[in-house]
Amino acid sequence: MSKRKKHDSETSEKLTGIKLGKAQEVAGGLKAVGIALKHVNNEMPIAKGLKVLNKLNQKKGIDCPGCAWPDPDDERSSLGEYCENGVKAIAEEATAKALYPEFFKQNSIQQLAVLSDFEIGKKGRIAQPMYLKEGNENYEEISWDAAFSLIAQHLNNLADPDEAIFYTSGRTSNEAAFLYQLFVREFGTNNLPDCSNMCHESSGKALGQTLGIGKGSVKLEDFEKAEVIMVMGQNPGTNHPRMLNALKKAKRNGATIISVNPVKEAGLVSFNDPQELKTIIGGKTKLSDYYLQVKLNGDQALLQIINHLLVKQDALDHAFIQNKTIGFEQYQQHISHIDVETLLPICGIPLSEIEKIVALLAKKSKIIVCWAMGLTQHYNAVDTIKEVVNLLLLKGSIAKAGAGTCPVRGHSNVQGDRTVGIVERPPKALADNIRKNFGFEVPEKHGYDVVNSIKAMYEGKAKVFFAMGGNFLSATPDTLYTAKALEQCTLTVHVSTKLNRSHLVHGKEALILPCLGRTDQDVVNGKDQFVTVENSMGFVHSSQGVLPPFSDKLLSEPAIVCRLAKATIPDSKVNWDKYLESYDHIRDEIEHNIKGFDNYNKRVSAENGFYLPNVARSGNFIDGKAYFTAAHCEALNVNDEDFVMMTLRSHDQFNTTIYGLDDRYRGIYNERRVILMNKKDMQRLNLKAQDKVNIYNDHGGIERLAPNFVVVPYDIPVGCVGTYFPEANVLVPIDATALQSNTPTSKSVIVRVVVVEESE
Numbered sequence: 001m002s003k004r005k006k007h008d009s010e011t012s013e014k015l016t017g018i019k020l021g022k023a024q025e026v027a028g029g030l031k032a033v034g035i036a037l038k039h040v041n042n043e044m045p046i047a048k049g050l051k052v053l054n055k056l057n058q059k060k061g062i063d064c065p066g067c068a069w070p071d072p073d074d075e076r077s078s079l080g081e082y083c084e085n086g087v088k089a090i091a092e093e094a095t096a097k098a099l100y101p102e103f104f105k106q107n108s109i110q111q112l113a114v115l116s117d118f119e120i121g122k123k124g125r126i127a128q129p130m131y132l133k134e135g136n137e138n139y140e141e142i143s144w145d146a147a148f149s150l151i152a153q154h155l156n157n158l159a160d161p162d163e164a165i166f167y168t169s170g171r172t173s174n175e176a177a178f179l180y181q182l183f184v185r186e187f188g189t190n191n192l193p194d195c196s197n198m199c200h201e202s203s204g205k206a207l208g209q210t211l212g213i214g215k216g217s218v219k220l221e222d223f224e225k226a227e228v229i230m231v232m233g234q235n236p237g238t239n240h241p242r243m244l245n246a247l248k249k250a251k252r253n254g255a256t257i258i259s260v261n262p263v264k265e266a267g268l269v270s271f272n273d274p275q276e277l278k279t280i281i282g283g284k285t286k287l288s289d290y291y292l293q294v295k296l297n298g299d300q301a302l303l304q305i306i307n308h309l310l311v312k313q314d315a316l317d318h319a320f321i322q323n324k325t326i327g328f329e330q331y332q333q334h335i336s337h338i339d340v341e342t343l344l345p346i347c348g349i350p351l352s353e354i355e356k357i358v359a360l361l362a363k364k365s366k367i368i369v370c371w372a373m374g375l376t377q378h379y380n381a382v383d384t385i386k387e388v389v390n391l392l393l394l395k396g397s398i399a400k401a402g403a404g405t406c407p408v409r410g411h412s413n414v415q416g417d418r419t420v421g422i423v424e425r426p427p428k429a430l431a432d433n434i435r436k437n438f439g440f441e442v443p444e445k446h447g448y449d450v451v452n453s454i455k456a457m458y459e460g461k462a463k464v465f466f467a468m469g470g471n472f473l474s475a476t477p478d479t480l481y482t483a484k485a486l487e488q489c490t491l492t493v494h495v496s497t498k499l500n501r502s503h504l505v506h507g508k509e510a511l512i513l514p515c516l517g518r519t520d521q522d523v524v525n526g527k528d529q530f531v532t533v534e535n536s537m538g539f540v541h542s543s544q545g546v547l548p549p550f551s552d553k554l555l556s557e558p559a560i561v562c563r564l565a566k567a568t569i570p571d572s573k574v575n576w577d578k579y580l581e582s583y584d585h586i587r588d589e590i591e592h593n594i595k596g597f598d599n600y601n602k603r604v605s606a607e608n609g610f611y612l613p614n615v616a617r618s619g620n621f622i623d624g625k626a627y628f629t630a631a632h633c634e635a636l637n638v639n640d641e642d643f644v645m646m647t648l649r650s651h652d653q654f655n656t657t658i659y660g661l662d663d664r665y666r667g668i669y670n671e672r673r674v675i676l677m678n679k680k681d682m683q684r685l686n687l688k689a690q691d692k693v694n695i696y697n698d699h700g701g702i703e704r705l706a707p708n709f710v711v712v713p714y715d716i717p718v719g720c721v722g723t724y725f726p727e728a729n730v731l732v733p734i735d736a737t738a739l740q741s742n743t744p745t746s747k748s749v750i751v752r753v754v755v756v757e758e759s760e
């Protein structure tokens with residue numbers, strides 16, 4: 001068996017001193033407020049923090065750079081329309097700490113690489129463009145002009161435009177993203193991987209094929225009208241905290257909430273709204289009426305059993321099925337004949353429990369299903385999500401008030417980036433419009449997604465890597481493989497706000513281009529600019545920063561794209577100077593090239609914003625019909641001694657940005673290198689709480705090692721374990737991906753757990 005060789009950065013694998021408390025059942029409360037303000041206080045003067053918070057998620061204000069959960073359409077709370085983690089996101093971005101050239105002179109790449117992600121992130125905002133010369137150990141300052149000509153030179157020296165890769169993370173605005181894909185396509189490639197490839201790609205695939213649109217169908221107001229809300233594979237208390245307000249309202253209106261999750265997540269059990277007076281006296285709302293602690297990757301089996309029983313009981317909306325769907329007969333045949341007995345151990349939920357859920361669903365038709373990474377990051381993710389669609393179609397629970405699909409998006413503008421063209425398979429309508437409006441051909445060949453980009457760099461087929469935001473090295477699977485892939489490049493470039501590990505594992509030459517963040521004021525020609533974003537429910541609205549930029553050497557993302565395009569394509573068909581004058585001009589182009597943005601400038605400048613058209617919401621689907629799909633469900637192939645591991649988020653992080661070392665709701669403090677394990681499994685392996693273990697994955701005959709993890713006894717199904725992302729990404733195999741979506745299977749990594757002897 002070959003081994004993935006360790007990278008230098010692995011000295012960042014030190015332990016920080018775990019303290020264990022009790023896992024909590026209630027999310028929110030006044031403690032959340034106190035902790036949030038402490039984060040602000042640690043990073044900046046409190047007056048500066050309040051200036052941002054007063055505008056956060058208010059109409060015409062700053063869109064929270066955290067998750068993509070929507071703001072209410074009507075009135076916004078004057079107490080603050082944000083959550084603890086929104087405040088942490090602001091504190092992280094608007095920090096008063098900044099990195100000037102002296103910092104990079106004093107700290108070599110080697111010295112920075114031994115720090116943990118937490119320590120690297122806390123260093124501060126990057127204040128000027130930085131360049132790493134081939135063979136050098138330290139980044140040094142470079143002018144913007146020199147940086148753009150260097151990139152242009154590298155790009156134009158490539159034998160083929162397909163040797164360049166242009167990644168996008170999901171914080172980039174509609175304006176920057178539209179210009180970016182326009183530049184990349186005029187340059188001649190569709191190599192536009194994005195964080196979505198690792199995130200909701202499986203949802204996009206499943207929903208696109210069955211309902212005609214790869215986005216969710218519900219609006220926030222539907223939560224108030226729903227009779228049943230299922231929350232599957234999602235931890236809203238940490239990752240979409242204001243969703244708990246929506247669940248609370250739903251509950252008070254009589255909805256029943258069913259959570260499907262291997263672990264009991266605090267927010268799903270109960271919520272204590274920090275904005276309600278009764279919080280002060282300790283009032284909480286119980287949220288989940290049913291909590292199914294499914295085995296990892298057991299959702300497809302669970303949904304199939306539910307749908308089997310609904311069909312058997314004929315608890316179906318026949319009129320809807322008849323008028324609005326295709327494929328029911330075949331599906332009915334298939335689902336009637338599944339073998340419930342083989343599926344039960346896959347999901348791990350007793351039949352009696354499932355029957356209670358079916359009895360409830362049988363009587364209801366206003367059903368919303370919400371989901372996130374617990375469904376999308378598995379081998380069979382697309383089929384699982386299609387089974388969610390089957391359930392909703394059987395019940396006629398779509399395109400009606402109080403019912404529908406709710407894939408809860410992660411990054412604050414990941415959905416908008418896709419809408420305006422960040423996708424490696426160019427939509428035909430966009431290619432046609434670009435030809436018509438700009439006079440160049442979009443290449444037909446599909447580009448690389450994230451996993452294929454990494455492979456292409458590893459194999460030397462791609463040589464220049466450019467990232468618009470994100471932390472590619474830490475976010476992607478198989479960290480050591482990806483590190484090697486990036487190191488093979490002739491040039492790696494990152495447009496970033498803050499320092500991260502991707503700046504330290506680099507190509508022969510490397511650049512860091514510092515940009516304005518959401519909170520920063522963006523003034524062009526003396527006029528304040530705003531950008532626009534799309535939330536998880538397809539609503540487009542503005543976001544305008546308020547803080548004067550801390551350095552005069554930052555550029556906005558749209559300006560970076562325009563200047564890069566001008567340097568790279570001297571005879572460009574696009575008038576980039578026009579967009580540098582006013583972002584209104586960029587929105588005009590989006591309106592002319594992407595469907596649904598009519599009167600964009602006018603509508604987004606009006607008080608609020610607008611919803612994009614949505615065929616799943618209107619019931620138009622695919623030429624008027626939605627599709628049932630039948631799929632076979634199989635158990636994962638796992639040896640008795642091995643475990644299925646999920647890599648998940650703690651309460652103190654935003655993806656690879658680590659806010660702190662605590663995971664308060666899970667009762668884990670001051671340590672991130674933890675493995676959550678059932679007590680029975682601990683007994684089997686003769687492990688005690690806080691023992692140290694090494695975790696291995698052997699996929700494809702390659703040994704991958706994540707050393708030095710601390711065992712935490714946890715209420716998790718037998719045979720399943722949990723670790724945090726990105727510490728455990730080293731174990732996620734590059735070629736273990738979901739069928740159809742090619743999303744890394746970060747929630748079902750097969751691992752071996754080996755105790756570390758004290759003498760080691």
Ligand SMILES: Nc1nc2c(c(=O)[nH]1)N[C@H]1C(S)=C(S)[C@@H](COP(=O)(O)OP(=O)(O)OC[C@H]3O[C@@H](n4cnc5c(=O)[nH]c(N)nc54)[C@H](O)[C@@H]3O)O[C@H]1N2
Nearest residue numbers: 067233235239296297372373374410411648649653654655
């Ligand atoms: N504070 C904060 N907010 C965030 C983020 C962040 O890192 N921090 N990240 C943002 C991004 S990009 C995203 S995509 C979202 C992610 O939001 P989530 O998807 O909520 O994030 P994860 O931590 O990956 O949690 C997955 C949840 O699914 C459960 N789970 C894992 N495997 C399975 C399974 O097989 N079946 C079921 N039913 N459940 C399973 C886990 O126990 C966990 O509760 O959050 C966004 N918001």
Ligand SMILES: Nc1nc2c(c(=O)[nH]1)N[C@H]1C(S)=C(S)[C@@H](COP(=O)(O)OP(=O)(O)OC[C@H]3O[C@@H](n4cnc5c(=O)[nH]c(N)nc54)[C@H](O)[C@@H]3O)O[C@H]1N2
Nearest residue numbers: 169199469470471475495496497498500647655656725746
């Ligand atoms: N094992 C495992 N791996 C996963 C996941 C998992 O659950 N498990 N989740 C996956 C998911 S859902 C996602 S979305 C990806 C996330 O992957 P990415 O989006 O690539 O990662 P982030 O950690 O969100 O990126 C953080 C960096 O973005 C930069 N940044 C922040 N704000 C801005 C800005 O306004 N502009 C610019 N230009 N840069 C900015 C900062 O420098 C910061 O260091 O990770 C994926 N990886």
Ligand code: SF4
Nearest residue numbers: 064066067083086242
């Ligand atoms: S729920 Fe998400 S978008 Fe809303 S304030 Fe919290 S982190 Fe920000």
Ligand SMILES: [Mo]
Nearest residue numbers: 199200410411
């Ligand atoms: Mo995500």
